[in-house]
Amino acid sequence: MTIVGIDLGTTTSLVAAVRDGGPQVLAALPSAVAWLGDGTARTGDEALLGEAVLGVKRHLADPAEPGLPGPVEAAAEILRALRERAQAALGEPVGQAVLAVPAHFHPGQRQALREAARQAGLEVVRMPSDPVAAALAYAHEAPLQGTFAVFDLGGGTFDLSLLRVDGDMIDVLATLGDDRLGGDDLDRALVAALAHDAGAVVDLAPALVRARAAREALSLRLDADVDLPLAGGGRLRRRVTRGQLDHIVAPALQRCLAMCRRALAHARLRPAEIEAVVMSGGATRSPTVQRFVGALFEQRPRAAIDPTRVVALGAAAHGAMLAQGGPLLVNDALSRAIGLEVGEGVVVPLLPRGSTLPASAHVAVPAGVALHLVHGEDEFPRRFATFEASGEVRVLLDADGVARVTVGGEAVALRWPHAAEAGRDTVLMAPIPRDDA
Amino acid sequence: MRRVLLRLTGVLDYFARLGLEARFHLDLDDLAARHRALLRRVHPDRYALAPPAERGRALDEAVALNDALRTLSDPLLRLESLLALRSAPAPAPAVEALAGDAAFRMELVELEQAFDELDQVDGREERDRIAREVALRYEHGLAALGARVDAGAAGLDEAVEAARLRRLRELLLRWNRSAA
Numbered sequence: 001m002t003i004v005g006i007d008l009g010t011t012t013s014l015v016a017a018v019r020d021g022g023p024q025v026l027a028a029l030p031s032a033v034a035w036l037g038d039g040t041a042r043t044g045d046e047a048l049l050g051e052a053v054l055g056v057k058r059h060l061a062d063p064a065e066p067g068l069p070g071p072v073e074a075a076a077e078i079l080r081a082l083r084e085r086a087q088a089a090l091g092e093p094v095g096q097a098v099l100a101v102p103a104h105f106h107p108g109q110r111q112a113l114r115e116a117a118r119q120a121g122l123e124v125v126r127m128p129s130d131p132v133a134a135a136l137a138y139a140h141e142a143p144l145q146g147t148f149a150v151f152d153l154g155g156g157t158f159d160l161s162l163l164r165v166d167g168d169m170i171d172v173l174a175t176l177g178d179d180r181l182g183g184d185d186l187d188r189a190l191v192a193a194l195a196h197d198a199g200a201v202v203d204l205a206p207a208l209v210r211a212r213a214a215r216e217a218l219s220l221r222l223d224a225d226v227d228l229p230l231a232g233g234g235r236l237r238r239r240v241t242r243g244q245l246d247h248i249v250a251p252a253l254q255r256c257l258a259m260c261r262r263a264l265a266h267a268r269l270r271p272a273e274i275e276a277v278v279m280s281g282g283a284t285r286s287p288t289v290q291r292f293v294g295a296l297f298e299q300r301p302r303a304a305i306d307p308t309r310v311v312a313l314g315a316a317a318h319g320a321m322l323a324q325g326g327p328l329l330v331n332d333a334l335s336r337a338i339g340l341e342v343g344e345g346v347v348v349p350l351l352p353r354g355s356t357l358p359a360s361a362h363v364a365v366p367a368g369v370a371l372h373l374v375h376g377e378d379e380f381p382r383r384f385a386t387f388e389a390s391g392e393v394r395v396l397l398d399a400d401g402v403a404r405v406t407v408g409g410e411a412v413a414l415r416w417p418h419a420a421e422a423g424r425d426t427v428l429m430a431p432i433p434r435d436d437a
Numbered sequence: 438m439r440r441v442l443l444r445l446t447g448v449l450d451y452f453a454r455l456g457l458e459a460r461f462h463l464d465l466d467d468l469a470a471r472h473r474a475l476l477r478r479v480h481p482d483r484y485a486l487a488p489p490a491e492r493g494r495a496l497d498e499a500v501a502l503n504d505a506l507r508t509l510s511d512p513l514l515r516l517e518s519l520l521a522l523r524s525a526p527a528p529a530p531a532v533e534a535l536a537g538d539a540a541f542r543m544e545l546v547e548l549e550q551a552f553d554e555l556d557q558v559d560g561r562e563e564r565d566r567i568a569r570e571v572a573l574r575y576e577h578g579l580a581a582l583g584a585r586v587d588a589g590a591a592g593l594d595e596a597v598e599a600a601r602l603r604r605l606r607e608l609l610l611r612w613n614r615s616a617a
């Protein structure tokens with residue numbers, strides 16, 4: 001049975017599979033869900049005809065309102081639609097998937113995604129981070145060796161990851177990101193620049209849509225016409241050249257580059273030591289973005305595989321590797337520190353950020369205190385799961401960065417905010433045998 | 438206090454787990470190579486499609502290997518595991534002894550005060566200097582204690598010194614964070 005690869009995107013979701021020796025996209029649909037009066041759901045383009053729920057991915061781990069379909073249910077509908085399309089394309093049942101996840105997702109979000117897949121009838125065999133998946137898409141074409149950067153600029157998020165392939169293993173060395181920086185910021189910069197030049201006030205929402213179209217057109221052409229609606233009626237018409245766009249988006253891109261430099265410095269690497277820079281995310285299709293990145297890393301970035309598809313293709317490639325037992329084994333790492341809040345506000349650090357997965361830590365906890373798993377190392381750790389236990393507690397983060405807790409080898413039920421309803425506690429898989437070797 | 442005790446549970450077999458002699462001075466490349474060779478056999482990717490029980494056993498092995506590498510790659514954690522292994526006094530008495538070490542505590546308080554009183558911007562050079570000095574002291578302390586432990590010493594004095602080093606490290610971490 002084929003293991004499909006899935007990229008549940010903020011705006012678009014894709015399903016892919018390895019066929020005839022190479023990964024191919026089987027189907028793509030807008031990440032939109034609409035609930036009809038009878039409780040059934042419409043997804044993709046059909047959902048967009050009515051009042052659709054968008055941006056599900058950003059809210060995956062948010063608390064669900066009792067009795068109403070929440071983000072997990074919405075994500076499940078999208079995954080179910082992808083599964084059905086994949087079945088139609090492959091002409092066989094699909095039950096197993098590799099699901100790519102953003103590197104910055106915390107264990108609660110990862111768990112929510114796994115739960116959504118379960119509801120959609122999919123067993124998640126592995127959840128590689130997006131940058132790992134992107135690298136695997138290239139590795140499937142030609143063997144990789146050495147240190148790589150994956151530059152991922154989507155609609156609303158930016159991530160830079162450094163990966164190393166050494167023989168048969170791929171390791172995540174570092175990931176830095178900003179979940180408030182993406183193509184949308186480039187659109188805002190363009191609108192602001194044009195409005196400022198003309199001394200005009202634009203009608204922002206439709207203006208952003210126009211700006212985005214112009215920016216995307218400038219990926220193919222050297223100039224494009226922009227037609228922005230003004231707040232008080234009337235229009236602002238301008239011709240924008242690629243050179244002007246370069247200038248306008250430079251400050252936003254400089255923020256990305258600053259993060260790249262930080263990641264390099266942190267890993268004690270010079271740009272020339274990076275074997276290749278892989279482009280991922282729609283906004284990296286732009287020659288402007290490619291030029292900025294190329295200048296920093298002193299090489300031409302690789303975008304031969306469509307950056308909007310590379311993650312789904314890589315997830316499919318990972319699925320094929322799991323089935324065949326190689327050639328690469330993936331070692332992901334924690335993108336955030338994990339701790340245990342014992343009682344109110346006392347956080348015991350468990351695993352530092354960057355820990356190679358899977359990993360575990362032990363803590364002895366007294367009876368009768370509230371226990372919360374938290375992520376983040378700053379002064380504001382955030383809770384992502386709650387449980388009750390006492391004695392020697394073992395917290396384990398599996399290879400996909402999903403948390404499970406055991407006491408004396410027995411699984412402890414975790415409560416997730418996204419599964420707030422009674423009876424929906426999730427016990428994760430079978431109890432893990434105790435480590436007493 | 439409880440926390441220090443806890444961190445050490447399950448630590449005892451990390452050296453054995455990677456087939457290493459329990460010593461402070463070890464070859465980090467060798468450590469990484471051994472980890473890799475062992476991990477390859479039980480890697481989660483190899484067991485992703487295996488029956489749950491088998492997958493669970495492999496996962497446990499992989500976790501133990503990763504935990505061992507993470508712990509032994511960090512000089513202070515390595516020292517702490519060694520002391521635990523050599524059945525040095527449990528950290529609790531060490532922490533108590535340290536708590537009674539008024540001179541050291543005073544010194545820490547003064548260091549922190551000196552650092553905090555300096556301005557984030559104008560006092561930056563001086564702050565960096567203080568942090569560098571503490572970092573150096575931490576490094577030297579580690580090396581000296583490591584040598585002592587490798588020479589066979591593992592008594593209360595060593596445990597107290599390890600607890601001191603941990604305090605220094607926590608201080609450094611806090612300063613690092615406030616600089617970021």
Ligand SMILES: Nc1ncnc2c1ncn2[C@@H]1O[C@H](COP(=O)(O)OP(=O)(O)OP(=O)(O)O)[C@@H](O)[C@H]1O
Binds near residue numbers: 156183212285286
């Ligand atoms: N040809 C193109 N040239 C320039 N930008 C493009 C092009 N095609 C798509 N984009 C931009 O890519 C962005 C969307 O990227 P993508 O589909 O990878 O994001 P997403 O997965 O929905 O969002 P995110 O990664 O933030 O979760 C938008 O800003 C869009 O304008």
